[in-house]
Amino acid sequence: MKIQNERGEIHITGEVFSIVTGLAATSCFGVKGMAFRSKTDGLVHLLRREAMSKGVHLTYNDDGTVSIELHIIVEHGVNLIAVCRAIMGQVRYIVSRTTGVEVREVNVCVDGMLSH
Numbered sequence: 001m002k003i004q005n006e007r008g009e010i011h012i013t014g015e016v017f018s019i020v021t022g023l024a025a026t027s028c029f030g031v032k033g034m035a036f037r038s039k040t041d042g043l044v045h046l047l048r049r050e051a052m053s054k055g056v057h058l059t060y061n062d063d064g065t066v067s068i069e070l071h072i073i074v075e076h077g078v079n080l081i082a083v084c085r086a087i088m089g090q091v092r093y094i095v096s097r098t099t100g101v102e103v104r105e106v107n108v109c110v111d112g113m114l115s116h
Contacts, residue, residue: 001060003100012099017066018053024094025070025108026052028086030078035071035111044111046073065104068095073112084108 001017003010022034026049034047034055047055057069068091074083088106095103 001066001099001101003064010100012101014058015053017058017095017099017101018056020095020098021056021058021068021070021091022052024091025056025072025087028083028090030075030083031087032073032075032114035073035109037071037111044073046112046114061104063104065102066095067105067107068103069107069109071109071111073114074110076113076115080110084110 001012001014003012025031026033032046033049034052035044036047036051036054037044055071057071059067059069061067070087070091072087074080087108091106092103095101
């Protein structure tokens with residue numbers, strides 16, 4: 001993504017957006033981690049911290065905003081609605097504050113649930 005201002009241009013890679021987004025999402029209560037569905041076996045895998053960007057899908061919109069889709073695994077027994085709302089708010093705030101880019105939407109997909 002390219003951001004233009006009076007002082008010049010700033011280029012932020014998709015990898016940076018994904019890392020910032022993944023860290024914001026996994027910092028929320030009840031989130032075990034980011035998820036990735038394997039194309040080979042169809043199973044959902046819990047991603048390690050260094051690979052969490054695979055659970056983040058970004059869409060750069062024509063109006064300069066970004067839309068985010070997250071795939072997560074949550075702890076068993078948490079209130080899914082509350083956890084997803086917290087993630088949406090946290091991701092929107094952290095991404096906007098860190099990158100200066102407005103977030104149009106945050107969609108959360110709960111792909112799995114793990115016990116403690």
